[in-house]
Amino acid sequence: MTKTDIIDILAEGTGLTKVETAAVVDGFLATISYALATGDSVTLRGFGSFRVVQRNARYGVNPKTGKEMNVPAHKSPVFKASRDLRRAVDQGINPTYTPASSDDGE
Secondary structure: OOHHHHHHHHHHHHOOOHHHHHHHHHHHHHHHHHHHHOOOOEEEOOOEEEEEEEEOOEEEEOOOOOOEEEEOOEEEEEEEEOHHHHHHHHHOOOOOOOOHHHHHOO
């Protein structure tokens, strides 16, 4: 599923236009990005949490050339799924939201 697919599903389910829905989705993603970039974590109850971790410098191997190289220390965003999300994925369902398109039998 792509961002466009998500926008289409949300627009259909909410009655907003695709342009309005895209603005909401873009704003949502920008807010998460900004929070992580400024050192905050983001928790979405029932979905999961985003946070930034510091990765240590290390040596790695370029898979194309096989050449050893230095990978500098850096920050990486990480996501941890909530128990509810893990359960929904494991059971093949999402109990908190069903797209409107699935109600038509499609």
